[in-house]
Amino acid sequence: MKSCRSQILFFIGCLVGLFTVTNSNSVSADTSFFGKISLSPSEAVKAVTGYTGGSYSLSTISSRDRQKNLCIGFADPKPDHILVLEKDFPKLNIKVNSNGYDTTLLIVGPDDKTVRCGDDTGESKDASINGNDWKAGTYRIWVGSFKAGVRRNYKLSLQE
Known part of the structure; x- marks a missing residue:
């Protein structure tokens, strides 16, 4: 009985530990896989990879964006x-280049309410968002794939 009780307490302890680890992965505005990008209006173009x-x-995160796009x-x-946008941008174009693989974009604004989503760009399966009225602040960007678990290298370009 005593060893069974020990096993149950061990199991509960493992569950509590797993729950703690799982919750510590919650999204923070300060962490990302591929780092921080700072952009000011004086910079014409910036590109990063991932x-x-x-x-x-x-x-x-969001089923639709501010323009009702899925x-x-x-x-x-x-x-x-x-x-990190250091100033307001009246216009900003963010584009994924994965050599034509099917990518998606989701961007959450500084107020956590402004969401922008992008999918195919014209004939290309790569995602882009060409939007107006970008307020200064910190934005979280997810570059996704259309299918779960698919790994594709990409270049993310930002241009005013």
Whole structure:
């Protein structure tokens, strides 16, 4: 009886430990897989690299963006990039180049309410967001793939 009780307490302890580890992965505005990007209006273009992957549905973060576009794709719960806009941008174009693989974008603004989502760009399966009225602040960016668990290298370009 005593060893059974010890095993049950050990099992409960493991569950509590697992729960703590799982919750410590919650999304923070200060952490990302591929780092922080700072952008000011004086910079014409900036580009960073990364790779897609994960099986976390981006529609869990938001099902639609501020223009009622669907938010789709799969990534990791942690954002891929943190974008810091040092000033307001009247216009900003963010584009994924993965050599034509099917990518998606989800960007959450500084107020956690402004969401922008992107999918195919014209003939290309790569995602982009070409939007107006970007307020200064910190944005979380997820670059996803259309199918869960697919890993594709990409270049993310930002241009005013």
